[in-house]
Amino acid sequence: MAAEEAEVVATERVIRAGDRPLREVNAEIRAAIEAGEHVRVTEPLSRHNLGVALPAGGEVTFDGSVGYYCGGLNNGATITVTRNTGWGLGEAMASGLITVDGNAAMSVGASLRGGTIHVRGDAGPRCGVAMKGGLIVVEGNVGHACGFMAHGGKVLCLGDTADAAGDSLWNGEIWVAGTIRGLGVDARIEEPPAEEVAQVRELLTGVGVSDEGRPWKRIVSAQALWHFESRDAQQWLMI
């Protein structure tokens, strides 16, 4: 056992971000993953575009807060951020796992296609905007317009939503264990069937969150805006 632990430590590559050129940092992360090493990035200093388009098998930890689009276009890597993230965390990710120990700002998992994003703190506005698939788990609260225009996939919010939850939902699902402070246009709340609650429990178990007896509600599309009808013009023009 001790020998195995030693081996893991030996294969960790430490890469400093600081004020270095981002392309250089990202190229080193990629090279280390290709060499089979785990990567620890120090001094991320809230810089943008860290760890984008990483390949399957990669294991990367950012020691601190990162800026915009961290883990964007992820292709299967496991990414951990030990503090907070800026906008567009995991944007357009295809597969993989991104875990944030702190809070995530606006547009978590924008255009997400697959994989899992797990935010232990709160997520900002438009969490899951235009997501096509995949899973977003937020242990805290989500900001306004959560799931805005989502086409597929699930957001699991263990806390509360802000206003306009599920605004213009197309076909995704927003599960909320706390309070829904306001619904967006063309969204409705339903009681999820027991078998789907059981599936959600399994999804949560998969990211290490236990789920017993949470009062789940599910926000889905009311489908009134799927087809344009002139009598709905006021809803379309709600701004």
Added chain:
Amino acid sequence: MCGIAGRTLNEPGAVGADLVAMMAAQRHRGWDSTGFALYGEALEDAYVVRALLADRAHLHEDLEALRTVTREHGADFVEDPTWDDSGQTHVLARLVVTDPEPFSAWVDACDDLDRVELQSAGRALEIVKDLGDSHQVAAKHGVEHFTGTHGLGHVRLATESNVSPVAGHPFWARPFPDVAIVHNGQLTNYYTWRRRLQRQGYRFTTENDSELIAVWNSDRMAAGDSLQQSLERSLTELDGVFTYLLATGDGIALAKDRWAIKPVVAVVAPDGVAVATEEQSLRTLYQEEIDVEVHDGPNVVRIWPAAAPVAAGMAV
């Protein structure tokens, strides 16, 4: 897309150098023009003036014309004017004048001179803006050596209007001494408000909506609103997507619209406050892991006084 920043210090210090670093970190948000609104030690019975003179070949003639106009308003230069020695055609000059009467008539008279446009006037405010990125503008005008209590910064990527030394931010709330603005966004009811304010007698030197927001707030405050009330009113009466920082002689303030598209983050630290479009701008000043206020939500108003002690227990 533009980048903005604000800085307050609890003790007068290197506010110029801080803002240069903060704007350099946001260079990618716009590099055609960079500007700073800097608040140094307030003068008691004189105004510090920054003026753009359009043609270096007429520099001395134009300074003399400014002196004549100032004397016509019962005031005079306190010290010899200074200016940048870049050799470029346009000149940014710095004057210190005793109190002209009436102040707004003197401002109009100065602006009426050929080749002259006031960039700022105030007890403490100095607006320095020019073409180029943060380090280029700072090197040309010595911004990094500026000490003071607070200030604003702006990097500009012009999307519609002209690229010129007078078109960048910050804008002075002409003719209100010591009020300046930096802004990221756009107003959709700009012309409505511009015509109303022009009918009240305000002059605009650009087609830029940011200039209007500064004058709009100053007009509200002249009409009796507090700074807080004016900022809150702007959230409903100004239409568009905007995040702006307004500076006065007392400190800086933030307002963000109801659509909440334009980002802004802040750090409230023991030595002062830093606020910027992007967190990585703040991290040039605070490299240790710190708590950042993320104002991602709609309808935000904040006021941060400068040179005031920070309450115990504030986030570090």
